[in-house]
Amino acid sequence: xxxxxxxxxxxxxxxxxxxxxxxxxxxxxxxxxxxxxxxxxxxxxxxxxxxxxxxxxxxxxxxxxxxxxxxxxxxxxxxxxxxxxxxxxxxxxxxxxxxxxxxxxxxxxxxxxxxxxxxxxxxxxxxxxxxxxxxxxxxxxxxxxxxxxxxxxxxxxxxxxxxxxxxxxxxxxxxxxxxxxxxxxxxxxxxxxxxxxxxxxxxxxxxxxxxxxxxxxxxxxxxxxxxxxxxxxxxxxxxxxxxxxxxxxxxxxxxxxxxxxxxxxxxxxxxxxxxxxxxxxxxxxxxxxxxxxxxxxxxxxxxxxxxxxxxxxxxxxxxxxxxxxxxxxxxxxxxxxxxxxxxxxxxxxxxxxxxxxx
Amino acid sequence: xxxxxxxxxxxxxxxxxxxxxxxxxxxxxxxxxxxxxxxxxxxxxxxxxxxxxxxxxxxxxxxxxxxxxxxxxxxxxxxxxxxxxxxxxxxxxxxxxxxxxxxxxxxxxxxxxxxxxxxxxxxxxxxxxxxxxxxxxxxxxxxxxxxxxxxxxxxxxxxxxxxxxxxxxxxxxxxxxxxxxxxxxxxxxxxxxxxxxxxxxxxxxxxxxxxxxxxxxxxxxxxxxxxxxxxxxxxxxxxxxxxxxxxxxxxxxxxxxxxxxxxxxxxxxxxxxxxxxxxxxxxxxxxxxxxxxxxxxxxxxxxxxxxxxxxxxxxxxxxxxxxxxxxxxxxxxxxxxxxx
Numbered sequence: 001x002x003x004x005x006x007x008x009x010x011x012x013x014x015x016x017x018x019x020x021x022x023x024x025x026x027x028x029x030x031x032x033x034x035x036x037x038x039x040x041x042x043x044x045x046x047x048x049x050x051x052x053x054x055x056x057x058x059x060x061x062x063x064x065x066x067x068x069x070x071x072x073x074x075x076x077x078x079x080x081x082x083x084x085x086x087x088x089x090x091x092x093x094x095x096x097x098x099x100x101x102x103x104x105x106x107x108x109x110x111x112x113x114x115x116x117x118x119x120x121x122x123x124x125x126x127x128x129x130x131x132x133x134x135x136x137x138x139x140x141x142x143x144x145x146x147x148x149x150x151x152x153x154x155x156x157x158x159x160x161x162x163x164x165x166x167x168x169x170x171x172x173x174x175x176x177x178x179x180x181x182x183x184x185x186x187x188x189x190x191x192x193x194x195x196x197x198x199x200x201x202x203x204x205x206x207x208x209x210x211x212x213x214x215x216x217x218x219x220x221x222x223x224x225x226x227x228x229x230x231x232x233x234x235x236x237x238x239x240x241x242x243x244x245x246x247x248x249x250x251x252x253x254x255x256x257x258x259x260x261x262x263x264x265x266x267x268x269x270x271x272x273x274x275x276x277x278x279x280x281x282x283x284x285x286x287x288x289x290x291x292x293x294x295x296x297x298x299x300x301x302x303x304x305x306x307x308x309x310x311x312x313x314x315x316x317x318x319x320x321x322x323x324x325x326x327x328x329x330x331x332x333x334x335x336x337x338x339x340x341x342x343x344x345x346x347x348x349x350x351x352x353x354x355x356x357x358x
Numbered sequence: 359x360x361x362x363x364x365x366x367x368x369x370x371x372x373x374x375x376x377x378x379x380x381x382x383x384x385x386x387x388x389x390x391x392x393x394x395x396x397x398x399x400x401x402x403x404x405x406x407x408x409x410x411x412x413x414x415x416x417x418x419x420x421x422x423x424x425x426x427x428x429x430x431x432x433x434x435x436x437x438x439x440x441x442x443x444x445x446x447x448x449x450x451x452x453x454x455x456x457x458x459x460x461x462x463x464x465x466x467x468x469x470x471x472x473x474x475x476x477x478x479x480x481x482x483x484x485x486x487x488x489x490x491x492x493x494x495x496x497x498x499x500x501x502x503x504x505x506x507x508x509x510x511x512x513x514x515x516x517x518x519x520x521x522x523x524x525x526x527x528x529x530x531x532x533x534x535x536x537x538x539x540x541x542x543x544x545x546x547x548x549x550x551x552x553x554x555x556x557x558x559x560x561x562x563x564x565x566x567x568x569x570x571x572x573x574x575x576x577x578x579x580x581x582x583x584x585x586x587x588x589x590x591x592x593x594x595x596x597x598x599x600x601x602x603x604x605x606x607x608x609x610x611x612x613x614x615x616x617x618x619x620x621x622x623x624x625x626x627x628x629x630x631x632x633x634x635x636x637x638x639x640x641x642x643x644x645x646x647x648x649x650x651x652x653x654x655x656x657x658x659x660x661x662x663x664x665x666x667x668x669x670x671x672x673x674x675x676x677x678x679x680x681x682x683x684x685x686x687x688x689x690x691x692x693x694x695x696x697x698x
Binding site for chain 1: 405511518
């Protein structure tokens with residue numbers, strides 16, 4: 001009994017010590033970050049005519065490796081780095097937890113990369129490290145999921161929230177034939193991007209031209225095949241007059257399509273939303289799905305690499321209104337807060353789906 | 359103590375009076391209440407399509423629960439089943455997409471084989487490593503998932519890459535009963551009979567009631583234990599094939615987190631986590647109940663934030679009801695013994 005007590009005490013004091021050390025580490029990083037932020041903001045001015053440097057070391061750090069979607073994004077980046085005659089590097093954690101990217105950023109700083117292209121797992125957790133990188137004259141471009149805006153130079157936004165919401169409602173309206181009941185099958189109830197899109201959709205639906213469309217329910221499939229399946233079934237049972245299910249998540253739209261294609265609702269209920277062409281090809285070809293949309297993920301990585309190169313070459317600094325050219329995608333202008341918008345989402349139908357492979 | 363007594367009462371359990379005392383009664387009651395309540399509010403809940411959906415959704419879980427029940431009855435646990443499902447689903451999906459001419463039976467056999475090997479590894483580590491099953495299978499949970507991740511990379515097998523006959527298997531039916539459901543019924547029924555009426559089954563119960571006594575009584579504990587883990591693995595492998603056919607999209611994360619649902623189904627189904635009691639068909643009922651809960655909550659339009667809490671509460675409720683039944687059986691048995 002006494003021995004266990006003693007052991008407990010040792011363990012407790014040890015953990016206190018660790019906590020204390022961690023706290024110290026935190027402070028150092030924080031002070032560094034505020035310095036770095038200030039340093040990076042001032043000074044440099046853009047020279048649009050500067051030549052794009054060759055041999056730039058451009059590193060991609062997605063949310064996690066082994067994620068099909070991230071892989072397509074970074075594959076676009078690899079193509080762009082090849083065109084730019086730079087050195088491409090891909091690193092990343094196996095899990096998308098908030099702090100898992102920090103050690104990778106520190107390693108990239110030591111390797112003296114020229115550009116870090118990062119999809120932040122947490123907007124704030126990666127900030128101190130990213131600012132250390134910027135202090136070391138590394139340009140930081142975020143894509144997919146933004147880092148806090150004072151610790152990156154530019155952000156590649158796949159599409160504006162407004163643009164996605166509008167195009168989802170437009171597709172639903174076409175498929176419903178201008179009137180009837182529609183439902184949304186989302187991911188998790190607290191997914192930020194999903195909720196933002198749904199908010200825009202609701203505002204759109206309030207407009208007079210969509211007055212005959214009625215949103216009856218928003219269901220949540222938690223981005224899980226089985227759960228999304230069950231939620232799709234629930235929607236069809238609860239709302240016999242349902243005309244369209246809009247699913248703005250790749251897991252949800254695939255599960256709903258698979259369910260409808262194998263049930264007797266096929267042909268009576270339309271499915272649309274945001275999906276990956278490879279995953280959806282089967283259901284587009286068997287007629288379950290008429291059209292759905294998505295930005296081209298490969299273009300995101302591609303644009304991010306070009307933005308990084310333009311930053312590293314001094315053509316842009318990340319200020320609003322600056323322009324640069326991104327290879328085959330053409331010219332882009334930087335928006336407020338260093339945001340670069342890729343463009344409207346691409347619509348996929350039976351006619352064009354075979355041109356896409358991701 | 360109660361565990362051993364309950365096992366003794368198993369034989370007369372199927373007579374009318376006995377049925378009232380079984381651990382499965384609680385599940386059947388909960389199931390009936392839930393179905394009636396939902397059907398009153400939404401008559402479409404009992405439509406042919408809906409019943410078919412629920413049975414199809416149950417099939418995969420029930421197959422895994424049957425194997426898990428056998429392992430739990432021996433006072434062990436197999437946490438690796440979700441990862442085994444993932445490994446098997448990805449193996450089979452990759453195989454079928456590169457060799458579309460292979461017949462369905464080949465897919466089923468490969469899935470079973472992959473699962474059996476994984477299960478055997480678990481069994482050997484538990485028996486000969488003398489490590490608790492909880493720790494071993496927690497390790498292999500990560501190991502098998504890791505293998506799938508490193509093999510799959512970011513790849514995904516999509517529905518359009520899989521051969522028609524493979525996908526159709528998930529919905530095709532014989533005499534109106536879908537194949538998936540038929541397989542689940544055969545598996546649950548077969549394993550139930552094996553556990554109830556055959557020597558090896560009774561030995562597995564004995565091992566769970568008292569491992570030391572079983573060994574001293576001359577039961578071939580090692581062989582039986584390996585067999586139990588092999589069965590659980592093989593059935594998880596089979597479930598992987600069914601998963602691939604049903605969902606048509608398989609990536610490295612297929613079946614992630616399934617192990618907890620399977621264990622929940624087994625526990626709700628009245629199989630005691632301390633081994634030695636419970637039935638395989640009870641575990642099958644547990645799987646059905648969990649699936650009906652999922653479907654009913656979706657139909658009843660219950661706020662998403664509440665859903666998981668409700669599932670959890672129902673699990674606790676089912677276990678409490680089950681515990682009450684167990685106490686009553688123990689009391690009546692004691693009374694009977696005192697009269698003798």
